[in-house]
Amino acid sequence: MRAQFRxxxxxxxxxxxxxxxxxxxxxxxIQIVHGQEYSQKADRQFASGGSGLFDRGSVYFSRKDGTxxxxxxxxxxxxxxxxxxxxxxxxxxxAALRASVPDAVSRDAFLAAAAKKNQVxxxxxxxxxxxxxxxxxxxxxxxxxxxxERWRQYPGASLAAQSIGIVSYGSGDMLAGxxxxxxxxxxxxxxxxxxxxxxxxxxxxxxxxxxxxxxRDAREGDIVTTIEPEVQTRLEDDIAKVNRKYSxxxxxxxxxxxATGAILAIAKYPSYDANVLRDVAPELLGNPLVEHVHEFGSxxxxxxxxxxxxxxxxxxxxxYNDTGCITVNTARICNWDLKARGVIPMKQxxxxxxxVGAAWIxxxxxxxxxxxxxxxxxxxxxxxxxxxxxxxxxxNLMKPQQIGxxxxxxxxxxAVTPVQMVxxxxxxxxxxxxxxxxxxSAVRLNSGITRTLDWSRTIPVFSAEAARETTEMMTAxxxxxxxxxxxxxxxxxxxxxxxxxxxxxxxxxYHTDRFFHSFVGFFPSYSPRFIILLYTNDPQHVxxxxxxxxxxxxxxxxxxxxxxxxxxxxxxxxxxPE
Amino acid sequence: MHNARPYFPFSxxxxxxxxxxxxxxxYIGLIAVVMSYAALTVEFSQSVRNDGAAVAALEGxxxxxxxxxxxxxxxxxxxxxxxxxxxxxxQSVTALR
Numbered sequence: 209m210r211a212q213f214r215x216x217x218x219x220x221x222x223x224x225x226x227x228x229x230x231x232x233x234x235x236x237x238i239q240i241v242h243g244q245e246y247s248q249k250a251d252r253q254f255a256s257g258g259s260g261l262f263d264r265g266s267v268y269f270s271r272k273d274g275t276x277x278x279x280x281x282x283x284x285x286x287x288x289x290x291x292x293x294x295x296x297x298x299x300x301x302x303a304a305l306r307a308s309v310p311d312a313v314s315r316d317a318f319l320a321a322a323a324k325k326n327q328v329x330x331x332x333x334x335x336x337x338x339x340x341x342x343x344x345x346x347x348x349x350x351x352x353x354x355x356x357e358r359w360r361q362y363p364g365a366s367l368a369a370q371s372i373g374i375v376s377y378g379s380g381d382m383l384a385g386x387x388x389x390x391x392x393x394x395x396x397x398x399x400x401x402x403x404x405x406x407x408x409x410x411x412x413x414x415x416x417x418x419x420x421x422x423x424r425d426a427r428e429g430d431i432v433t434t435i436e437p438e439v440q441t442r443l444e445d446d447i448a449k450v451n452r453k454y455s456x457x458x459x460x461x462x463x464x465x466x467a468t469g470a471i472l473a474i475a476k477y478p479s480y481d482a483n484v485l486r487d488v489a490p491e492l493l494g495n496p497l498v499e500h501v502h503e504f505g506s507x508x509x510x511x512x513x514x515x516x517x518x519x520x521x522x523x524x525x526x527x528y529n530d531t532g533c534i535t536v537n538t539a540r541i542c543n544w545d546l547k548a549r550g551v552i553p554m555k556q557x558x559x560x561x562x563x564v565g566a567a568w569i570x571x572x573x574x575x576x577x578x579x580x581x582x583x584x585x586x587x588x589x590x591x592x593x594x595x596x597x598x599x600x601x602x603x604n605l606m607k608p609q610q611i612g613x614x615x616x617x618x619x620x621x622x623a624v625t626p627v628q629m630v631x632x633x634x635x636x637x638x639x640x641x642x643x644x645x646x647x648x649s650a651v652r653l654n655s656g657i658t659r660t661l662d663w664s665r666t667i668p669v670f671s672a673e674a675a676r677e678t679t680e681m682m683t684a685x686x687x688x689x690x691x692x693x694x695x696x697x698x699x700x701x702x703x704x705x706x707x708x709x710x711x712x713x714x715x716x717x718y719h720t721d722r723f724f725h726s727f728v729g730f731f732p733s734y735s736p737r738f739i740i741l742l743y744t745n746d747p748q749h750v751x752x753x754x755x756x757x758x759x760x761x762x763x764x765x766x767x768x769x770x771x772x773x774x775x776x777x778x779x780x781x782x783x784x785p786e
Numbered sequence: 787m788h789n790a791r792p793y794f795p796f797s798x799x800x801x802x803x804x805x806x807x808x809x810x811x812x813y814i815g816l817i818a819v820v821m822s823y824a825a826l827t828v829e830f831s832q833s834v835r836n837d838g839a840a841v842a843a844l845e846g847x848x849x850x851x852x853x854x855x856x857x858x859x860x861x862x863x864x865x866x867x868x869x870x871x872x873x874x875x876x877q878s879v880t881a882l883r
Contacts, residue, residue, distance in 0.1 A: 281845075284839045364846070700873075
């Protein structure tokens with residue numbers, strides 16, 4: 209009995225070992241001998257069956273009344289894929305496809321795809337509308353699949369495109385944010401890609417933590433920006449007009465709340481349509497207002513003035529003898545019109561934009577103090593929530609030659625980014641305190657919670673008194689000088705300063721006939737709600753920023769006063785000629 | 787010594803069969819519920835996305851309208867520039883606040 213039992217056990221054991229050996233041999237052939245072939249086949253099949261629909265959070269503009277308008281969202285439609293192995297007659301299939309959707313794919317492209325008989329899945333057309341997709345699906349063409357797809361859509365097309373950014377494959381096979389806010393907040397916007405095809409039980413056991421604490425819902429969400437769509441549209445329109453009128457190389461602008469750092473509009477021309485990236489030059493994809501540095505010229509003078517006032521080196525009543533030109537370290541510094549003004553007070557340095565006066569303040573301030581102020585203003589990045597922020601070039605302020613400080617005082621010889629410039633000048637508007645410029649104000653999490661982002665870090669640079677004294681001088685620029693005083697708004701104080709810098713020639717010198725124009729202003733002067741920075745690079749047949757950028761600046765000021773119903777801050781009822 | 791073997795009024799094997807049957811039905815039911823839930827979730831998600839896309843299309847129209855109005859040259863349309871601008875007083879009741 210026992211011997212019979214033992215022989216049965218041995219028989220069963222033998223069968224098990226035989227089956228195991230068969231499986232091992234089979235696995236060897238599948239994984240080792242034909243491994244490459246099966247791997248490729250699996251990859252091809254994965255594309256059709258395994259890939260879930262593209263999913264990603266939205267980016268929103270914020271209207272002045274708090275309404276959210278999509279800046280980046282998802283569009284849905286259909287794609288057409290074919291299985292070359294099951295298509296019997298490609299010509300007939302194409303004719304049927306063309307009868308439903310005439311422009312979906314060219315005949316040559318369709319037949320070329322159908323000829324690839326070693327493949328089982330080739331996508332031949334994308335972004336079909338719901339109606340087109342359903343019509344095509346109803347025809348039930350053998351070998352032709354109509355599948356649902358989603359893609360990134362930017363309802364504003366080119367509106368704030370360089371700030372919102374793009375989603376693309378990049379070097380890998382994952383769609384991800386590559387530029388702008390899409391890149392900065394990619395972790396929040398990207399989705400894990402849940403689909404029906406996953407193994408539920410594997411998910412259950414491998415993601416227990418996620419099920420318990422819903423970590424994904426606490427991480428994934430939508431981004432709410434501070435960009436106001438109508439203000440953004442107006443700014444883009446204005447800088448495009450300037451760029452076209454003067455055939456500039458590029459133009460840009462920023463409108464920011466100087467008290468909070470919230471950027472209401474940020475634009476550069478030329479830009480691109482974010483929905484049509486096929487022919488976009490790669491250099492347009494970044495945001496030059498954050499990445500590129502420029503020598504801004506005389507809009508630096510208010511910062512020099514405020515530094516001098518704050519340090520006690522000068523007071524508004526201080527006078528100096530303006531000789532029109534001075535020589536420093538063998539270099540010659542002159543006023544824009546080469547004319548001397550004689551003994552004049554500090555205010556005239558800002559109102560008449562005098563280079564000799566700015567250089568004089570730099571000398572009074574001393575190299576160490578001048579370096580300390582400008583390093584505080586420009587020595588660090590702003591921390592704006594856009595990728596690849598550039599740093600300022602302040603090399604001249606690290607050398608002992610006085611010429612470097614004198615030229616920096618009126619905005620030549622040092623280069624900063626536009627966003628650094630608006631932050632620094634915003635300190636004058638904000639009682640001497642620099643804020644953090646930012647584009648995103650909140651994250652709307654999938655859990656339903658809206659998390660407000662913290663941008664409260666401030667850097668005190670000047671005293672409030674020094675900032676106010678400079679503001680008075682800048683207000684006089686608009687009231688007395690700009691457009692010969694016609695720009696003055698009787699019921700609204702506006703502070704501004706123009707800047708015209710010579711462009712570098714790439715050989716260590718400067719062009720005498722090519723310029724970088726800039727313009728900064730804020731209003732109401734003594735309790736500002738908006739600071740506006742504009743620039744245009746290399747405008748043709750025009751020398752001064754007062755000619756190129758004043759109309760745009762004033763248009764924006766009047767638009768913002770009307771749009772936000774900014775109440776008058778000084779009371780004079782009068783009428784002025786247009 | 788008395789052998790105190792427990793006595794069951796029913797067969798243990800029958801109980802096991804019953805338990806297996808119940809567990810099998812529960813297992814199949816669980817799978818059905820999970821798959822139905824997943825399908826409904828995906829369907830609902832797709833419906834939300836479709837609505838979102840429709841809203842985005844309307845938002846696109848709004849932004850296009852804003853761009854068109856901003857770019858309108860009123861002089862080209864036959865309107866003339868005002869000969870003078872009158873500004874309200876700070877104290878005026880009509881001043882916007």
